[in-house]
Amino acid sequence: MTKVLIIEDDPMVATLNQQFIQKIAEVEIIGNVRNIQDARALLAKESVDLLLLDVYLPGMTGLEFLAELHEKKMKVAVILITAANDVSTVKEAIYYGVVDYLIKPFTFERFKLAFEKFQELTNVTQEIQATDQSQLDKYFNSSRLINEEVPEFKNQEELPKGLSRFTLKKIYYQIKQHQSSFSTEELAGEVGLSRISTKKYLVFLAEIQVLEEEMEYLEIGRPLTLYRLNQAKTNDVHRYINE
Known part of the structure; x- marks a missing residue:
């Protein structure tokens, strides 16, 4: 079961995020906290698969926390959920390898899309047994993953070359x-x-x-x-x- 930690200082948004993800899949909510200090304490004693992380947090920003996780080489997927839409924030998020970037306010459909992306990447990396090109393509080329590797997608129409x-x-x-x-x-x-x-x-x-x-x-x-x-x-x- 996917273990999720929600880090969001707005209680209403935090509740909405939890309702959204529980509506999509059966997950274990490790915590739903308002600041990095509480999140850090939970991560010290619990393993977590996915963070739903806000950027603007009291005391320490989400991006600063991403830098900390990166420095400590902690392997946890992150979906950034924030009102920040400036290019510098987006670039920094990409640098730290976030799974997706959601700008508030967002729809349930868009949230679901982000979680499905996390699930796809998780499934693929769990399947990889060797670092040959075909296995790596499953991770980096989502259109190939869907068109060739997943049986239930075989009857779908093929997309033009270059489209995902x-x-x-x-x-x-x-x-x-x-x-x-x-x-x-x-x-x-x-x-x-x-x-x-x-x-x-x-x-x-x-x-x-x-x-x-x-x-x-x-x-x-x-x-x-x-x-x-x-x-x-x-x-x-x-x-x-x-x-």
Whole structure:
């Protein structure tokens, strides 16, 4: 059973995080604490598989705690859950190898996606017996993992080369939050990808008619391509994202 430690100074958010993760899977909540000092005390006597970690905490920030875990070489997966959306924070989180980065407020679907990513990576690393390329690809290439290695996914449609099923799912869930048209740059900022990478997925979704395109003509420069979810075609994307 997955052992989870929640570190969040806002009691309401902490309760919500615990409710979300208990709704997704059978887990053991080792603790739900408000500061790093209490978290450190729990980690000293309990093994933990996953931290749900806030950044802005009293006394010591979540990033400072990540640095401490890194220095001590403590092997624990981390999903960062925070209101911090500045680039420097994101870069530091990536450096310390967080599983995912959730910006408050987030939906249950987005939280579920982050936990599923943790589960996928955990399952793959537990399976690895040797460091040959095919085994490593299972860890680093999620689209290959889903398309080739997991039996229940074999009947799914194949994605175009260069697209990841996990990333497509992440982008699709974010698109569903939009009530109106959006641009590539806007969505890229929300999902934490480059504009070029995000554009590839938007083009694909437009090709299968899940997205509708419209042009916004500006006074200066090139016209802006905007996208809108085509509600009549949303089921078509489920063939690619395991739903």
